Amino acid sequence: MSSPGSRFPLMASLATALVGLGDWALFAGRAFAGVMRRSFPARELLRVAFEVGYASVGVVAITGLFIGMVLAVQAYGQFHTIGLDTSLGAVIHISVVRELGPVLAAMMLAGRVGSAMAAELATMRVTEQLDALACLGVDPVKYLVAPRVLACIVLLPLLTVLADAMGLLGSSLICLHVYQIDSYHYWRHTQEFVKVWDVLSGLAKAVVFGGVLSLIACHRGFHGQAGATGVGRAATEAFVLSFVAILVLDFFMAMFINTLDGLLWPSPAKVV
Amino acid sequence: MSDTPIIEFHNVGMRFGTQQVLAGIEFAILPHQTVCIIGESGCGKTVLLKLVVGLLKPTEGEVRFEGTPVHRLSERALTRMRLRVGFLFQQAALFDSLNVFDNVAFGLRAKGGMREAEISPRVRERLQEVGLPQTAETKMPAELSGGMRKRVGLARALALDPDAMLYDEPTTGLDPIMTDVINELIVQTRQRRPVTSVVVTHEMRTVQKCADRVVMLYPQARLEVGEPQVLYDGPADGLATATDARVRQFVEGDARGRLRDAQ
Secondary structure: OOOHHHHOHHHHHHHHHHHHHHHHHHHHHHHHHHHHHOOOOHHHHHHHHHHHOHHHHHHHHHHHHHHHHHHHHHHHHHHHHOOOHHHHHHHHHHHHHHHHHHHHHHHHHHHHHHHHHHHHHHHHHHOOHHHHHHHOOOOHHHHHHHHHHHHHHHHHHHHHHHHHHHHHHHHHHHHHHHOOOOHHHHHHHHHHHOOHHHHHHHHHHHHHHHHHHHHHHHHHHHOOOOHHHHHHHHHHHHHHHHHHHHHHHHHHHHHHHHHHHHHHOOOHHHHO | OOOOOOEEEEEEEEEEOOEEEEEEEEEEEOOOOEEEEEEOOOOOHHHHHHHHOOOOOOOEEEEEEOOEEHHHOOHHHHHHHHHOEEEEOOOOOOOOOOOHHHHHHHHHHHHOOOOHHHHHHHHHHHHHHOOOOHHHHHOOHHHOOHHHHHHHHHHHHHOOOOOEEEEEOOOOOOOHHHHHHHHHHHHHHHHHOOOEEEEEOOOHHHHHHHOOEEEEEOOOOOEEEEOOHHHHOOOOOOHHHOOHHHHHHHHHHHOOOHHHHHO
16 A cells, blocks of 8 residues: 555655754754853854854955956946946945845855864764763753854854955956946945945844854754765755755845835835 | 662663664663673664663653653753763764863763862873873874773763763774773773663673673564573583674574573
8 A cells, every 4th residue: 555655745745844844943942042051162162163254254255256346247338338337336235235245155154164064063973972962961952053053143244244345345346447437426326325224134134044054054964874975965965955045035035124124214106 | 789770671662764673672770780782783782772861762662760761851850860871882972072181071061060170180080990091181082092982982981970881882893902901991890889881792702701691682672681601501612712703693593592591
């Protein structure tokens, strides 16, 4: 007799996904409890913070710089044709601080740190170090996951600020020094269009991305399977799931932030 | 010796997916006894140890520690119980990012209530007890040999002065000389302190040296419990030359039924 799962594979997959999501939510709850109770030594937090923050500075800075430069190169042609060269800065900078800065910094972190976290924790699972922690009276989730989540939540916004700044620098270099756009009007338009709210909304996204990507990476690591293949698979799953989650969350957060933006500062057209 | 068991398995069953690993396991371990659990690979020996400390939850029956079902303990009570049970893992499970000293001190620091000035002498005492020189304190786990890792793991487990010690294949992967050293440490540990020991092993030398009682697990989830001496009786050429193949022979042939008959 065939099982319900084999007759309705889509339902079975959905049920598995929901069970996985529920497990992840419980895992996240335990991790946040660990953050609130500070169930980890400061030394562990500093070690993780170094990896997440300081060691990621270079790659995030280079990514931000070149994204700003590429945007300038790609957009210049269209803006120049219609004589809006000086508005280029405003468009690029608002794209960087609202979307590209937080998303790219999160993706860099997911690739550089998230996979490493998953591989490290999966190795600890395979070598029974997680069991050893439990046997010594320490909750592995609160001890290992909480500092990683805290480090990512605090440091990803700072890395986003760096990515934003480097994006602005890259686009400005191309626009002002290569395409010789008038700097006064370039910056004037930027000031008019890019508001503190835009920067803050980007940083809010970074906080959420930091929490989600670290929890996905740690969850995959805790469920790592035995052997080198299992550890590798945990790292890959952590990256792919984080990547997808960041993009999906970015869409919904963009919708939410735009709605909130409209409610807080209704445009004249809407008032009319 | 008290007649009240410290660890009890009541009709314990364990299933992973569709695979039934343990079924109807029923035996008890008295305080201060050393019980060796032997059997083929994959028959659930390690699972039995993990059930004792609540790392796994039985799918049937219950495991009791001092009369209380382990899987019904609250998180706090489970933590308190785990601090009373030392666990030497198969590959020692030392924390890679900590040196030997910090590994041994880990449980003491996590438990709290001790100042560093009290922790240091305790750690050094335990390292000395397992025969490690003071120069080993600063080494990282990756720099240690298999035997040293096992000794550090044992020192870490003993640092908390446990009431019970669980050894998961303590001599696996070690040469015969180091195997004897670890066996001797298990015996000395029991002589120095009133500790109950459960040793999962493939090594008949370990059984010969350490066991008060033997539990033999069979692949079909049956088990037999008895005195270790019954394993050595008969035409077999003694345990001194016993090997893993010999254990297999015991499990599959010679010894099957011998423990049962002896009960």
